[in-house]
Each structure stands twice: as C-alpha cells, then as structure tokens.
Amino acid sequence: DGGITQSPKYLFRKEGQNVTLSCEQNLNHDAMYWYRQDPGQGLRLIYYSQIVNDFQKGDIAEGYSVSREKKESFPLTVTSAQKNPTAFYLCASTQELRDYGYTFGSGTRLTVV
Amino acid sequence: DAKTTQPTSMDCAEGRAANLPCNHSTISGNEYVYWYRQIHSQGPQYIIHGLKNNETNEMASLIITEDRKSSTLILPHATLRDTAVYYCIVSFLGGTSYGKLTFGQGTILTVHP
Numbered sequence: 001d002g003g004i005t006q007s008p009k010y011l012f013r014k015e016g017q018n019v020t021l022s023c024e025q026n027l028n029h030d031a032m033y034w035y036r037q038d039p040g041q042g043l044r045l046i047y048y049s050q051i052v053n054d055f056q057k058g059d060i061a062e063g064y065s066v067s068r069e070k071k072e073s074f075p076l077t078v079t080s081a082q083k084n085p086t087a088f089y090l091c092a093s094t095q096e097l098r099d100y101g102y103t104f105g106s107g108t109r110l111t112v113v
Numbered sequence: 114d115a116k117t118t119q120p121t122s123m124d125c126a127e128g129r130a131a132n133l134p135c136n137h138s139t140i141s142g143n144e145y146v147y148w149y150r151q152i153h154s155q156g157p158q159y160i161i162h163g164l165k166n167n168e169t170n171e172m173a174s175l176i177i178t179e180d181r182k183s184s185t186l187i188l189p190h191a192t193l194r195d196t197a198v199y200y201c202i203v204s205f206l207g208g209t210s211y212g213k214l215t216f217g218q219g220t221i222l223t224v225h226p
Contacts (some may be wrong), residue, residue, distance in 0.1 A: 004156075033213065042200065043157070044211050058213070092219035097204070097212045101159030102148055109154070 001084050003028045006091050006105035021076045021108045023091035030095060032074035033102065035076075036060060037088040049074055078110065084108075085112045114181065117197070117201045123220040125195075131188040133220055135201030136145045138182045146177060148186045150197040150222075156202065176220060191224045198222075 004025045012019065013019045017087075029049045035043040043046040045058030065083025068074055078085045088109050101105040115150045118136040125131040137146065147162040161168055161175045163184075174187040188195055200219040204212050 010131055035216070040218075042218045048198070048213055059215075088154070092156075097214075098145070101149065101162055102157070102214065103159070104156030106156050107154070 002106035004091055004093055004103055006108050007088075008108060009106065011108055011110045013110065015112055016080045017078050019079055019085075019110065021078065021089055021091075021110070023076065023105060024072055025074075025091075025093045025103070026072060027063075027093060027095035027103060028071070029103070030071070031093060031097070032068070034058075034064075034074070035090045035092065037090060037107075041092060046076065047067040049094070064106045075100065081106045085110060117203060118222045119199075119201050119217065121218070122223070125188075125191045125222060126225050127224055127226050128190055131186075131191040131195065131222060131224070133186040133188075133199050133201075133222065134183065135185070136183045137201070140181050140203050141159045141195045141205065142181075144179075144203045146175065146184050148173070148175065149196060149200045149205060150195075150200070150217070151200070151219070152211055154198045160199075191222075193224050193226070196222060196224045 007022045027073045032044040032046040037043050044060050046064050047066040049055035055066050055068050056104040063076045094102050148160040149157040149203050151157040161173050163175045177184045198219040200216050202214045204214050
C-alpha cells in the first residue's frame, strides 16, 4: 500500500544533541511538508518542499533544517538551536492539493531530556 | 490565507448527524475550504474539500454557503470512532497547486453512546 512512513514513532534525545527525523513516501508525490504540534494546539508549518533539491521555510523554521535529495525522502533535523524541541512532528505530502488533500504520516513524538 | 473560526467543542449522539460549522468570512475567490480530522496522537486524516459547490464523498458532506463565508461539515451517521479534532482550513494555492495549509485549533467532536 502507498503511504508515508515516519520513523521512529518515539524518540528521546539529550539536550544539545541534533536529531534527524525520517519521512519517506511511496506515493510519487512532488510536495512534502513538516509540521510541529504541541499539546492541545494546532499544527504549525516548519518547512516544505515542492520539488527535489528545493525547499522553503514555513512559519517556525528556526532551529530546524531539511534536505530533499530524493523525491521520496524529506528528513528533518532538529538542531541544538531549537529552544523547545519536545513536540509531536508530522510529515505530509501531496501531488495536487487542488484535487487531493495532504496525506500525513503517523508522526514522531520527540522528547528532549 | 483566510482565517477560520470554529467552535472549541461539540457533542453528538451516536447514529445522529454531526454538523460542524466553520466561519471564513475573509475567504477570497480562489481559496479552497479543506476539512481534516485528527484522532489522538495520530496524523490528521483528509476528509473533504471544496471551492464553491457542495461536495460529498464516502466520509462526509461539505456545504458551502453561497457567499462562501461559512461552511458546514456533515457526518451523516456519527459513530464513536468519529470522536476526534476536526480542522477547517482555507488555502490559496497560488502559482502552483501544491500550496500549504494552516491548521488552527479545530473543534473537538465527542460522539457519545
């Protein structure tokens, strides 16, 4: 079945360490997105990419970095510069937002201790 | 992107129709209305979207008023599994059809027996 895979589901890291969250899709979608969700809050856009080797900052890009070397993959690195990294991270993709919605992964819950 | 206003929470009896309202009074002519839902600790699930006309699919119906300033998502026969946070989003697709979606806090729908 086609879909988006985020791994791992739960991730624990020590403060000051960089950590990379994986997002892989086999839907042949061009556009991919990273969102952050805090308890009781809506989703906030971190970064998005509409094509390979190109990406744009979202609303809360500070302290995060991404790459888009392959169409299928859009990894997110949470750097030590991110002041409050503990959150639920969601990856999404779409081919034609006008015709389809986003497809979301199941999320990665990052806890920094 | 136009801002949306949704009630914080709603209740519905199992088997009855759930009608979730959304106000988007500043929507512009080329903005779509999208609905998603999120069950606790999972990725959001696309439900339905529309531009002007009413839409129906296997999950729900979307009724958009003639002036497009508000819409209603209808779950015709709510079940306990429909308990979730429901997000109403409007989005301008711009020069590409990929766009990006801004998620507010949504409506917590509780379906009770």
